[in-house]
Amino acid sequence: MTLSMYQSSVPVFVRLLKNLSAILDKGRAHAEAHKIAADVLPASRLIADMFPLSRQVQIACDHAKGAVARLAGVDVPKHEDDEQTIEELQARIAKTISFVETFTAAQIDGSEERDIVYPTSSRGDLKFKGVDYLLGFALPNFYFHVVTAYDILRANGVDIGKRDFLAG
């Protein structure tokens, strides 16, 4: 058995997204126990000029779905960024997991040298080889936003620990 592009993407994204959803479950339970309105935690930030929890979750989802679609050479589906409650964020995650799970090893493996174009509004098109896109861009971005989502909930006193992040 040798390491593959599929193994380094689909199961990694799916596991972490499931864990993020479970972490959000604990956030929702915390909000209910403390009578915090449903839209408060999703709007919480570590500092005023940083994205709130909702945006962290949306961007994490976008890097997961974008990575598998681009590596497989299919169109990236557009998901609207309109979630305002934890339940809505969990639906976004569930939709992303369903999409990521449709990809087979045959679609992703061998994409190391595939030319990837990642469009940005501020810096034009970023261009990568598949392996550099996955290891040097999609995965670090994904982890950045999943962990920051965790940290926002953790900083708000939600009863979560690293085991929730690593589970599975």
Place this chain on the structure above:
Amino acid sequence: MTLSMYQSSVPVFVRLLKNLSAILDKGRAHAEAHKIAADVLPASRLIADMFPLSRQVQIACDHAKGAVARLAGVDVPKHEDDEQTIEELQARIAKTISFVETFTAAQIDGSEERDIVYPTSSRGDLKFKGVDYLLGFALPNFYFHVVTAYDILRANGVDIGKRDFLAG
């Protein structure tokens, strides 16, 4: 070219550790500009019952050096956890990078099926195959602590952005 265990470990750890050191540089500049004592940011936390910045950096370093050593089948060097200033944390990172960079592709590649033992104080020995250890344990742990170190500095108003984390 196919994805390898080396490519998924050594250059990933080295790049992120270099970026973490550069992020800490900005933290040190921020502390100096605001006349914050050198031991304050390393002791900062997102919430009282979470590890401070210094411990986040130490654990991130430990997962990087532990991963490459275990995958290559060599002893993991012990680094004392006694850093109290950003300069000392940067020396810890530099020592870790030097160690990680000594490993060659020939030492790490082919470790997918290697039996890995990860000793813990609370849960005894955790056992993995090399690929599961790297993708499912060492890398997620590493990212968890690097991003949380970033988030602690960001929450303290240090002028850093995601580009500092992704650089290189």
